[in-house]
Amino acid sequence: MLQAEGLAAFRGERLVFRDLDFALPAGGALVLAGPNGSGKSTLLRLLAGLVRPAAGQLLWRGEDALADLPGHATRLVYVGHYDAVKLGLTAAENLRLAARLGGGAVPDALAAMGLGALADLPARMLSAGQKRRLALARLALSTAPLWLLDEPTLGLDVASVERFGVLLAGHRARGGLVVAATHLPLPLEGTMELRLT
Amino acid sequence: MTAFFAILGRELRLSLRHGADTLGALLFFLLAASLFPLAIGPAPETLGRIAPGIIWVCALLAALLPLDRLFGADFEDGSLDHLLLSGLPAAGITFAKACAHWLVTGLPLLLAAAPLAIMLRMPEEGIPALLAGLLPGTLLLSLLGASGAAIVLGARRGGVLLPLLVLPLTTPVLIFGVAAADAASAGMTPRPHLLLLAAMLAGALPLCPLAAGAALRGAAE
Helix, strand or coil: CEEEEEEEHHHHHHHHEEEEEECCCCCEEEEEEECCCCHHHHHHHHCCCCCCCCEEEEECCCHHHHCCCHHHHHCCEEEECCCCCCCCCCCCHCCCCCCCCCCCHHHHHHHCCHHHHHHCCEECCCCCCHHHHHHHHHHHHHHCEEEEEEEEEECCCCCCCHHHHHHHHHHCCCCCEEEEEEECCCCCCEEEECCCC | CHHHHHHHHCCCCCCCHHHHHHHHHHHHHHHHHHHHHHHHCCCCHHHEEEEEEHHHHHHHHHHCCCCCEEEEEEHHHHHHHHHCCCCCCHCCCHHHHHHHHHHHHHHHHHHHHHHHEEEEECCCHHHHHHHHHHHHHHHHHHHHHHHHHHHCCCCHHHHHHHHHHHHHHHHHHHHHHHHHHHHHCCCCCCCCHHHHHHHHHHHHHHHHHHHHHHHHHHHHH
């Protein structure tokens, strides 16, 4: 479903990777590995359409994915390095924009990451791990087929990683794709690995 | 359209939660304009003569205050990526932001301008023209300001750069806005000045969001 051909990207003046090829079928999971600064986050941002490729092309069902950026955005959910949590809003309010765009229900999404009891708490009261769970709860709100995850389990406790694993398994069972950059073992089975240098 | 109103709603909710920041611009406007009678003296003929200028300059500076947080806060906490991935073109996002800026800053300034004009002893016949000029004027300030804020996004010391970028762009707005109020005070028609302001708004309405959208994509990269 998702296919990369000869991708290359610059970060500032530096070429971070080139000639990158991979193909991901429906239900597939791709784990990006490699040392710090090897371009894992840049590749994820490129797949999201936030960074323009310097060369190569990205195909979605055989068509150029990046030709229509707003259209491409509706196909994916991106959970970046930052949690993108607004401290002045409550946990539920933080998810409201994603819920209106994705069509999911906020209470279900909060429950999926074990945050049901904290729905009405201002986000400034949440711990770092809870904020990360709030960021991941966005995934449960969308029916988009492509999930792009940058270090998704950083700071999560064991129980939360398990809940996240359930979320991931459900998404893949529906034919969804996962691309994740990580240094920690993820609750995923049957993954492909792409090693960046 | 859903995405546009969803983003606009989120911006308004955030402004409500950060009430101090939102009220700051309005209070700055009232305070700065109140300093002039103290500095120049309360003589009605002097004060009434320069009142349109005072109100316009203070409105201009007050509208600049919240601009560096307009995109800056979202840029720092990663929310900007989510806005760009909302399915709305980047120009639509900046237009929603400019609308939110006008609703929480421009509109209160517009509403506060009339009592302020009376306080500064501005001739009564000039006040409708002042407000009629401020309506497109504040809209223009929001559009130009949002473009400036998107352009300096990610730059070091962007907050200092922002007024230097936006203020020169707003000089035509200031000139014709004050001219409209002055003309009405002197018993002439403010119509040509107001039409010019409307023409500027008609130009800025499509161009500013496009420019700001391109800048936003550049900053996200």
